[in-house]
Structure formats: C-alpha cells, structure tokens
Amino acid sequence: MPLKRKIAYIDLTTGDIEVKPIPIEVRKKFLGGRGLDAYLLYNHTKKGCDPIGPDNTLMVSGGILTATCASATARTHVMAKSPLTGLLGSANMGGFFAPEMAWAGFHHLVIKGKAKHPVYIYIHNGEIEIRDAEGIWGLPVTDAQWAIRDDLGDQEVKSMVCGPAGENLVAYANVMTGIKNSGGRSGMGCVMGSKNLKAVAARGTMDIKIAHPVEALEYNKRFIDQIISAKVNQTQGTLGTPFIWGATNSWGGIRCRNFQYNQCEYADDIEPERIDEICEETMGPYHMTGCFGCQVHCRAQYKITEGPYAGRYDEGPEYTSQGAFGGETDTPRANTVLVGNHLVDQYGMDNLETGSLIAWAMELYEKGILTKKDTDGLDLSFGNDEAVIEMIDRICYRKGFVGDTLAKGGIQASKVFGKDSFQYLIQVKGMSNLHSDERATPALALNIATGSRGSDHLRSRPAIDLYHLPQDVLRRIYSTPIPYDGPLSSEHTEYIGKPWQVFWQENCYMAVDCLGICKYHTTFLGATLPNFEDWPKVLYYNTGLDMTPEEIWMVARRCNMIERLFNLREGLTRNDLEKGDMLNHRYFDEPTRRGAPEVVGRVIEKDKFIKMIDEFYEHKGLDKDGNPKPETLKELDIENEPSHLV
Amino acid sequence: MAKALYIDYQKCTGCRLCELVCAVKHDGISNPTRSRIKVMKWEAEGLYIPMSCQQCQDAPCLNVCPVKAISRDEELGRVVVDYDVCIGCRSCVAVCPFGAMNFNVIDKKVIKCDLCDGDPQCVRFCDVNALEFVSPDEISIGKKRDAAGRLSKAGREAGVLLAEL
Numbered sequence: 001m002p003l004k005r006k007i008a009y010i011d012l013t014t015g016d017i018e019v020k021p022i023p024i025e026v027r028k029k030f031l032g033g034r035g036l037d038a039y040l041l042y043n044h045t046k047k048g049c050d051p052i053g054p055d056n057t058l059m060v061s062g063g064i065l066t067a068t069c070a071s072a073t074a075r076t077h078v079m080a081k082s083p084l085t086g087l088l089g090s091a092n093m094g095g096f097f098a099p100e101m102a103w104a105g106f107h108h109l110v111i112k113g114k115a116k117h118p119v120y121i122y123i124h125n126g127e128i129e130i131r132d133a134e135g136i137w138g139l140p141v142t143d144a145q146w147a148i149r150d151d152l153g154d155q156e157v158k159s160m161v162c163g164p165a166g167e168n169l170v171a172y173a174n175v176m177t178g179i180k181n182s183g184g185r186s187g188m189g190c191v192m193g194s195k196n197l198k199a200v201a202a203r204g205t206m207d208i209k210i211a212h213p214v215e216a217l218e219y220n221k222r223f224i225d226q227i228i229s230a231k232v233n234q235t236q237g238t239l240g241t242p243f244i245w246g247a248t249n250s251w252g253g254i255r256c257r258n259f260q261y262n263q264c265e266y267a268d269d270i271e272p273e274r275i276d277e278i279c280e281e282t283m284g285p286y287h288m289t290g291c292f293g294c295q296v297h298c299r300a301q302y303k304i305t306e307g308p309y310a311g312r313y314d315e316g317p318e319y320t321s322q323g324a325f326g327g328e329t330d331t332p333r334a335n336t337v338l339v340g341n342h343l344v345d346q347y348g349m350d351n352l353e354t355g356s357l358i359a360w361a362m363e364l365y366e367k368g369i370l371t372k373k374d375t376d377g378l379d380l381s382f383g384n385d386e387a388v389i390e391m392i393d394r395i396c397y398r399k400g401f402v403g404d405t406l407a408k409g410g411i412q413a414s415k416v417f418g419k420d421s422f423q424y425l426i427q428v429k430g431m432s433n434l435h436s437d438e439r440a441t442p443a444l445a446l447n448i449a450t451g452s453r454g455s456d457h458l459r460s461r462p463a464i465d466l467y468h469l470p471q472d473v474l475r476r477i478y479s480t481p482i483p484y485d486g487p488l489s490s491e492h493t494e495y496i497g498k499p500w501q502v503f504w505q506e507n508c509y510m511a512v513d514c515l516g517i518c519k520y521h522t523t524f525l526g527a528t529l530p531n532f533e534d535w536p537k538v539l540y541y542n543t544g545l546d547m548t549p550e551e552i553w554m555v556a557r558r559c560n561m562i563e564r565l566f567n568l569r570e571g572l573t574r575n576d577l578e579k580g581d582m583l584n585h586r587y588f589d590e591p592t593r594r595g596a597p598e599v600v601g602r603v604i605e606k607d608k609f610i611k612m613i614d615e616f617y618e619h620k621g622l623d624k625d626g627n628p629k630p631e632t633l634k635e636l637d638i639e640n641e642p643s644h645l646v
Numbered sequence: 647m648a649k650a651l652y653i654d655y656q657k658c659t660g661c662r663l664c665e666l667v668c669a670v671k672h673d674g675i676s677n678p679t680r681s682r683i684k685v686m687k688w689e690a691e692g693l694y695i696p697m698s699c700q701q702c703q704d705a706p707c708l709n710v711c712p713v714k715a716i717s718r719d720e721e722l723g724r725v726v727v728d729y730d731v732c733i734g735c736r737s738c739v740a741v742c743p744f745g746a747m748n749f750n751v752i753d754k755k756v757i758k759c760d761l762c763d764g765d766p767q768c769v770r771f772c773d774v775n776a777l778e779f780v781s782p783d784e785i786s787i788g789k790k791r792d793a794a795g796r797l798s799k800a801g802r803e804a805g806v807l808l809a810e811l
C-alpha cells in the first residue's frame with residue numbers, strides 16, 4: 001500500500017537512522033509531499049537556525065500518490081530553511097527519483113546534522129546506508145550520478161545530487177536528478193553541500209499494492225486522455241516550455257535588460273520554433289522526453305552545435321533558460337541559451353536566479369555601480385554573450401569579486417555592492433523574479449509578492465488569467481470546491497477578483513504538491529485540466545483513502561498556513577522589502593515601454609495592489625499584518641504547532 | 647494472422663508508463679520488477695529502448711523448457727507459460743536472447759509478456775505510439791514507406807543540386 005511507505009530520520013553527525021510509519025491521522029491532515037514536509041520543517045527546525053549549519057533540516061519526499069497508477073506521479077519535493085532567503089526553502093522536481101524511493105519503501109526523509117566528510121545516502125528496499133562520497137565530491141551533476149551507479153554496481157539506481165555549486169555553497173544551488181530535472185529556486189543544493197551530503201540514491205523493488213487496481217487503471221486512462229487532449233499540453237509535448245516564450249515576448253511580458261524593457265528585440269534565434277529546429281537537427285524527429293508515467297513529455301533533447309561545448313547532450317532549454325540567458329541579459333542567441341542551460345544543469349545551479357542576478361549585475365555595470373575593476377576586466381555589458389557564460393562559471397566556482405559575491409544571492413550581494421544597487425534588484429523575499437514582467441498582470445504580481453518561497457511562479461500563479469476566459473468558465477473553475485460569489489474578471493489588467501484566484505491557485509498547487517503530481521496536469525497552463533473535483537477518485541482508487549474535494553482543499557489550506565507560520569517565525573513582515581509580501585518599487589514607478597497596446601505604459605497601481613494584499617489575507621484568514629487569526633488556526637486544526645505528530 | 651507487439655524505440659520518451667500499467671494490470675501492484683516490458687535507458691545519450699517478449703516462432707525458451715511448460719498460442723500469437731507445469735528452474739530466463747523472460751523474486755515465478763490476452767495495456771497507454779499492436783506484415787510495410795520517403799526526399803534534394811550545377 002502507498003500508505004505503508006515510511007519516514008526515515010537520518011542524523012549525518014551521529015550516523016543514527018530511525019525509521020517510522022506515517023500515522024493515518026497525519027496522512028489525512030497533510031497527505032504527503034510538500035505539505036507534510038512543511039509540517040516536518042516546522043516541527044524539526046529551531047527558530048533562527050543557520051540555513052547552512054548542521055541544525056537546518058532537509059526534507060526529501062514523494063507525494064502520497066508517488067509511483068501509484070496515477071498520471072505523472074514523478075515529483076520529488078525537497079524542503080529546508082533557505083540559504084537564499086532565510087525563509088522557507090522548497091524545491092520540486094520531476095524525473096524518476098521519488099518513485100524509486102517509494103519502491104525502496106520510503107516517502108519521507110528528514111536529514112539533520114553534518115557529515116564529517118562527503119557522504120551519500122543509499123536507500124534500498126527498506127534499508128538505509130550512509131556511504132562514503134569522497135571520490136564523487138566535485139563531480140558535475142550527471143557524472144556524479146553515473147559514479148554512484150558504478151559504486152553500487154547497479155545501473156538502475158536513481159539519485160538526486162548536488163553539483164559543484166552546492167558544494168561551493170552557492171546560495172541558489174539546486175538539487176538535481178537525471179539530466180536536467182532540477183529542484184531549483186531556494187538553494188536546496190546548497191543545504192546538501194553544507195551537510196557534506198553529495199547525494200541521496202535509491203533503488204527499490206518493493207511492492208506498492210494499489211487499493212483498487214482495475215478502477216485505478218481505467219481512471220488513469222481517462223485522466224491521461226483529459227490531460228493530453230488539452231491544446232496547451234499538445235504544444236508542450238512538441239515544443240516544450242519554450243512555446244510560452246513566443247507569445248509572451250511579442251505581447252510584452254518578458255523582462256529585458258534586467259527590468260528596463262518588457263520585451264526582447266531581435267529574438268528570432270531563440271523563438272520556440274528555432275530551438276525546436278536545433279533539437280530536431282541534433283536529436284532527430286522524436287526528441288521529446290518526459291518524467292515517470294507522463295504522457296505530456298515536455299522536455300526536449302538537444303546537443304550543443306557550436307563553440308567549446310559542441311557535441312554536449314542536454315535536455316531543455318526551458319522557458320526559464322530562454323529568459324535567464326537570452327532575455328534578461330539581452331543576449332537572444334540560441335547557442336548562449338543552450339550553453340547557459342547546459343552549464344547550470346551540470347553545475348546544479350538555478351537557471352532563473354543565475355540569469356536574473358547576472359542581468360542585475362549588468363545593469364549595475366551600466367549604471368557605474370560596478371566597474372571593470374570589480375569584474376577583473378570582464379565587460380559586463382548587456383548583450384555580451386561571452387560575459388553571460390563566463391559569469392555562470394565564476395558564480396559556480398566563486399571566482400573573482402563579482403562571481404563570489406553574486407553566489408551569496410541578491411540581497412547579500414547588494415549589501416556588498418552598496419550604493420543603490422538594492423533598488424535595481426528584482427526580487428521578493430530575497431528570491432529573483434522570473435523573467436516574465438508582471439506590470440500588466442496584477443494577478444501575477446500579487447502571486448509573486450505573496451509566494452511562500454519568495455518570488456515564484458509555481459506557488460499561486462493564475463496563469464490562465466492571461467487567456468481572457470469568459471465569466472462562466474472562470475466561475476466554474478474558481479467556485480469549486482468552495483463556493484465563491486465575489487467578483488471575477490476576464491481582464492488580465494484588472495485588480496478585482498484576482499486575490500481569490502491567487503488564493504485558489506495557491507491551494508490547487510499545494511494539493512498537487514502533496515499528491516506528488518505535475519502541475520501541467522492541473523489548472524495551471526490549461527483551463528480544462530483536472531483539479532479538486534477529480535482528485536478524490538484518484539486518491540481512493542490508488543490508496544484507499546476516502547476524501548472529499550473539500551477535505552483536500554482544507555489540507556491544502558492547512559499546509560499553506562504551516563508554510564506561513566514558518567515564514568513568520570523566521571521574520572516575515574508584510575511590507576519588508578527583504579522578507580515581506582512586497583514588490584520592488586520599479587513595479588510601481590517605471591511604466592512598461594514595449595509590447596501590445598494593453599501592455600505598454602503599465603505600472604502596478606500601489607493603492608490597488610495594497611488592497612489586493614488585504615483581500616488576499618482575508619481569504620487566507622490572516623489579519624492586516626499578515627498573521628493568522630486565532631480562529632483560522634482553529635478552523636485548520638493547527639492551533640498548537642509544533643505538535644510533533646511525526 | 648495474430649497481431650504482434652511492435653516497438654519503435656525512436657519514439658519512446660522513456661516515461662515508463664508501460665512498465666507501470668503492465669504491473670498493475672497483471673498483479674494489481676506498482677512495481678517495475680513485475681512488469682513484462684522494461685525500458686532500458688542510456689540517459690547520457692537520451693536513448694530509451696523498451697524491451698519485451700518477441701513471441702518467437704521458434705522460441706528458445708519453449709525449446710529449452712525441460713518439462714514442456716511453454717507453448718505457442720497461435721490464436722493470439724504468443725508464447726505462454728503453463729504455471730501448473732512450470733517447475734521454476736529458470737532455464738527459459740537463461741536462454742532468452744532478449745532478456746524478456748523474467749524471474750519475479752517476490753512470487754518466485756517466471757513471468758513474460760502475455761499480450762494482455764489481446765489488449766496490451768502498454769500499447770493502450772503509450773500515447774506516442776512507441777508501442778503498437780499490429781499485424782506483422784504491416785510492420786515492414788510501414789518501415790518500407792518511411793524508408794522510401796527518406797529516399798525520395800534525398801532524391802529530390804539531389805535533383806535540385808544537380809539542376810543547380
């Protein structure tokens with residue numbers, strides 16, 4: 001049974017390992033994956049702990065549906081206090097790791113302490129071993145995984161590793177698995193590195209009994225048909241996420257030259273079709289790949305065609321790499337994007353954060369806050385492709401003043417660079433914003449301002465807000481499973497109704513992350529995809545757990561609130577520019593300069609934005625300062641946290 | 647003629663859904679070691695090759711079985727194991743040139759693809775059609791057409807080149 005998967009507490013300082021079952025009450029309250037990880041984080045870390053000290057606790061998990069007969073239950077979740085933000089750190093990745101860990105008997109790991117020398121954890125059919133990683137330390141992401149297979153003499157082993165960036169404590173180092181599945185954003189690879197933990201490897205052949213296999217199989221087929229019949233997923237399946245770039249850029253939603261423009265000109269070379277051509281030329285007509293059990297197959301395969309890295313194989317590039325190494329730095333050249341993407345994959349570093357910080361440094365260079373003296377002679381001008389590639393290397397290996405400083409993350413770096421460098425830093429809670437420009441989309445601006453792991457497009461983004469969906473469609477989506485009769489607007493430039501959409505999406509994505517499935521299989525980029533109403537059956541057929549859509553909604557709200565509690569404990573205050581639910585002033589002060597008529601000339605109107613936050617807090621059950629009301633905690637049954645149930 | 651499982655590995659995305667549904671269909675359990683089809687991967691090159699039983703005409707497993715537990719089912723075009731007769735000696739596992747005869751260590755018995763009695767679930771779920779259930783003569787016709795297409799394209803391109811000379 002999926003519900004028999006266990007939780008293991010691993011202390012790297014002492015080598016102690018304790019294995020426990022996950023009580024059913026805990027499942028009903030938090031399901032699994034990110035939700036249960038948030039509970040574990042809140043319970044197993046002390047307030048104010050050093051993110052790169054032994055007291056930080058690293059959670060690794062699969063969702064409650066991982067490796068069951070549901071669609072794309074591929075996701076691995078990783079959580080700890082973030083070295084980048086000092087708040088909640090959380091990363092979610094596809095691939096094949098979490099299912100393997102589930103077949104090896106585990107759903108959750110709680111890793112504490114710090115090993116004396118580099119080690120890796122090996123999980124195998126109910127057993128856990130801490131093994132020497134001396135010979136693997138220093139290896140890039142894929143070599144490290146292959147070395148572990150050789151070390152164990154088993155080519156079926158799956159591992160999640162940190163790359164050189166994690167070892168070098170780059171604040172936004174990723175956890176990686178496979179060629180490019182990336183647990184990105186908040187520096188979970190850095191936490192691994194700080195613990196001398198190079199990898200967690202898994203290999204399992206244990207049965208996961210499906211509660212109602214015939215129904216699970218049939219329902220999965222129906223589910224998959226629904227998922228792949230969505231136009232957006234068909235496009236994902238041929239072009240991958242780069243497809244988003246085309247429309248978004250021509251419309252005026254891509255940050256360029258850090259934040260100076262909202263459209264990248266002369267970008268033909270990185271249009272989705274062009275990238276697809278390169279993939280086809282180098283990998284043949286069938287060049288898409290996917291995660292465990294997924295029929296969307298959104299990742300392209302490619303080889304680099306020119307320069308010193310020619311012939312290297314990788315997957316992607318994602319929409320984020322187009323923005324990070326093409327748009328923001330104004331270097332819209334395919335090879336720069338492909339090489340940049342490859343380097344961060346191999347170093348294990350967040351593409352989005354890396355590109356954003358390089359673009360920020362470029363603006364500082366343009367403004368004279370950084371000079372050639374600071375860059376050791378490197379011309380850090382916008383549009384300089386070599387500088388982008390060089391900076392990726394300098395950040396990972398902490399070379400030179402600017403490379404070493406940027407590796408600390410934006411806020412820390414702004415303290416070193418001084419002057420008004422902070423004013424130019426496009427971040428929320430210390431995490432760089434995606435390269436999309438939210439000035440014409442208040443709903444998306446609210447989403448990045450309030451995301452629990454910092455500026456983030458995967459925690460509450462109502463992406464379908466851009467589609468001008470008719471009222472009845474919006475109403476159908478956003479008033480289940482909880483009735484909502486407040487306003488909703490089909491207009492993406494509007495402010496009304498958006499707080500509810502963001503609140504609804506926050507709960508939708510949390511539920512998905514607890515189940516352990518991919519966001520492309522829910523109401524994220526497509527309006528016809530499954531959500532709350534469809535999940536109870538999947539859950540019941542696979543695990544036997546009987547829950548209503550409303551109950552799943554409550555789990556999601558509860559888990560989001562635990563994340564909030566953690567952030568509040570670590571210092572989140574509403575209007576704090578470094579740790580609050582607030583946007584950089586440029587969103588309010590600098591109008592967009594390019595794009596479609598409804599986009600150009602836009603700013604976020606601050607008074608309306610503040611009102612949106614007020615309303616969003618109300619939906620969540622927070623007071624005006626963003627703290628939970630006592631009755632909310634009671635309603636969510638988390639009045640006495642930490643409650644140490646597991 | 648009975649249909650055959652045709653694997654076009656070029657189309658495979660490596661998702662392993664076929665393994666999952668195979669195990670769930672036969673045993674009601676998610677566990678790839680129970681799957682009759684198995685995707686072999688060379689991740690570093692992006693190469694994924696699903697391997698399953700070829701249902702050979704002159705099947706080595708059938709020939710080697712000391713107790714004649716394996717036979718051909720002509721109606722469904724498959725090679726089947728009679729578990730009432732099988733003694734679990736694993737000779738068939740050793741002799742299969744494709745590694746398609748498996749030994750399930752949990753139930754302690756040999757397992758192989760049975761074409762799901764004519765409705766192969768791996769085919770049903772594989773949306774990219776890396777797996778197809780077709781008449782064996784269609785396989786070569788399809789491949790001929792593809793190859794001919796490539797030749798004619800090459801021919802046209804050569805013609806253009808010649809014309810430009």
Ligand code: SF4
Nearest residue numbers: 290291294296298518
């Ligand atoms: S949609 Fe893409 S990321 Fe999601 S599971 Fe499928 S292949 Fe993986």
Ligand code: SF4
Nearest residue numbers: 658659661662664772
């Ligand atoms: S289901 Fe199809 S695409 Fe997926 S691994 Fe199997 S053969 Fe390949």
